[in-house]
Amino acid sequence: MANFIEPRILKGFRDFLPPAEIARRGLVERIEASFRSYGFVPIDTPALEYAEILLGKGGGETEKQIYRFNDHGGRDVALRFDLTVPFARFLAEHRAELSLPFKRYHIAKVWRGENTQRGRYREFTQCDFDIVGSDSPAADFEVLLIMRNTFRAIGAGEVTIRINHRGLFNRFLSNLGVLEKSVDILRTVDKLTKVGREETRGLLADLTDADKAGEILSFIEATGSFEEILDTITQASGGDSPESAWLRTLRRFMVDTGTADSFALDPSITRGLDYYTGVVYETFLKDLPDIGSVCSGGRYDDLAGLYAKERLSGVGSSIGLDRLIAALESLGKLKSTGSYAQVAIACVQDAQAGLYQALAGKFREAGIPCEVFLEERKLTKQFMLAEKKGARWLVIPGEAPLTDSLTLRDLGNRENQEGLSWEAAAAIIKGTGGMIS
């Protein structure tokens, strides 16, 4: 006993047992299939990079949370804390190898030493997708459409994607004479739902004055249809502008695709991050809006500016997989099973393990995942094990497993069908379903 090491994991980190991991993978596979159907391609980058690359100009919160250390060669390295900064470095480094517009996705883990008390994890998965090298609103719209359709494809139901245009907001602030406070005002507005209306008003008044705080609040709280809100904020920002025209174009694309119901114009959406310059958006599940945005992003003018001279503009979005999983779980929409195999083959005699594998091979060739039980036990015990493992069927081989007829037990209704060839059993299994899609 004395020499045991206590098995434990770090706070904020998680093991995934098979049911949870099967559900996660199923979800990621459906998200990927959606990205791929739009012609997006995957990339990957290292988990570990030079700290200088990841921190860029440095930034308060990030610097505190990043896992940073010196490696064997004395290099100052760190674990990536998002997928955007590595992507910017990737673009600068591989520009010559890519043809623009470049549509990529990247699904991978990132690490942040965050305070775990708020239910945050220190290791979590991001699903980023971006279109780089297009200055067209068609690119923004494609990202918005992918967001909407991906959530439908994974069974998350309808979403509301709340969009805004940072450029239009800045035009309004300029009109108001407070453009130089833009960054602070955007950050304050971004926290509106967290801190509440009156506190926001106070913070805005501190930044500007009471009248202007009132005008900013009126701007971000504009109500009505998409078009009505657009008219209101266009007026407030000094009339028609390239930014208001951009939003009108997006609106037309929404109508043309019959997806207008999924989108709302929300002038209070600003996204805290500095690098967005155009359209920004957040996504809420209609069945569970309170969990917050499950997918956010926006348009940027110059993503790789820190590492390269060439301006690379684009638009992108990121799904927070862990929040999405939490949401699907609480909606009862996260499907999982204990196993991918719907069929198990019972072990009647230890010595016949090879023949059971040969029989299982027939089912596998017929496209039926099939687990072989490895140890001779009472059949009732094997029934229980098969049920526990989530199988739907148990095959009980005959004396000569490959040639004698077999018994097929339906673990759902606990009925046996005897005297079947493996082909007949396979046909029953395939016909009745219970397949994992």
Added chain:
Amino acid sequence: MANFIEPRILKGFRDFLPPAEIARRGLVERIEASFRSYGFVPIDTPALEYAEILLGKGGGETEKQIYRFNDHGGRDVALRFDLTVPFARFLAEHRAELSLPFKRYHIAKVWRGENTQRGRYREFTQCDFDIVGSDSPAADFEVLLIMRNTFRAIGAGEVTIRINHRGLFNRFLSNLGVLEKSVDILRTVDKLTKVGREETRGLLADLTDADKAGEILSFIEATGSFEEILDTITQASGGDSPESAWLRTLRRFMVDTGTADSFALDPSITRGLDYYTGVVYETFLKDLPDIGSVCSGGRYDDLAGLYAKERLSGVGSSIGLDRLIAALESLGKLKSTGSYAQVAIACVQDAQAGLYQALAGKFREAGIPCEVFLEERKLTKQFMLAEKKGARWLVIPGEAPLTDSLTLRDLGNRENQEGLSWEAAAAIIKGTGGMIS
């Protein structure tokens, strides 16, 4: 210029551009499909663990290579350097939640600060699969069968899996009176192909004496059929034993499944790692044996012994994905494409981007991944872009994209078919293939 950060990555780390990443993912997806078809289920564990957990009793090489540091909370942490140690910790921690035998796979990245001069990477992917909690040779055989069939399923061709039994080897050493030197002898034999026969003889003579070195060499160089070699080493180890019977049982399973040609008995296979106690094996591609073993493993008596009282025996194997990819590349067997989308939709008028997306949606609903071009350009330029992106077809929409007939350009033979409905175009695309499986 002065403020740029040079975009670069750490030595031994890699970016994966889309063609490479599409190939990797395709390979991993096929490996996973194979594991799943045997009823294996996935798990995941954290990239970062307590260093104490990962290092266990400590070990020379490992300790030097591991990425280890103190986190924000002053904890002594490290990046995992394999998937076996975290799995042992996982088993000890979650034993109560698992039903045995537990068949799991884990495909994930690991990190080692290795010397990169030998073409090694510091970040690489392992594909581990194990059966825990079975003391039956049927479990060993299932792992061996999965190895053989997975390499066939991914198009790597035929393999030779060279197997041996450590227990039988030890019985032979005991018979020879040098059992106490077992670990050193096993390690020396493990390096036979690296250092050559005569140097191995010398090293063995240093460990024992010249006569015994000769006998050990004769043992590990036994020739003949599986059965003949088994007879030879059974004799040399003092006659029939549970270990020789175990190998005979495995042989019968091979014959019963018609897979005997894929396996060879090779008494020189020992695997360097201490924790193996039974059967051990290495896998060589018949078309490229010189690249070395692409999948190795063995049986262990007590995997989680460092963390738990309960003995957990099992058998497992690990595919080194990077070596496998290098092998498939040099055999011309690694399939990749520039994109998942075989169809692109040309942009004839910027203002119709929404309608192009609506048209693309029809193809996607018909199961055809479809990229929409985002910017109005000369059609010849769009032909070139589509070819560059690896698309097979370009759809040129009519004036009213959803209702007017369209033109379908075959980018292979550069011929156009005009006047098609989208249904007719989809039928041509589906019928002619070029699908990515």
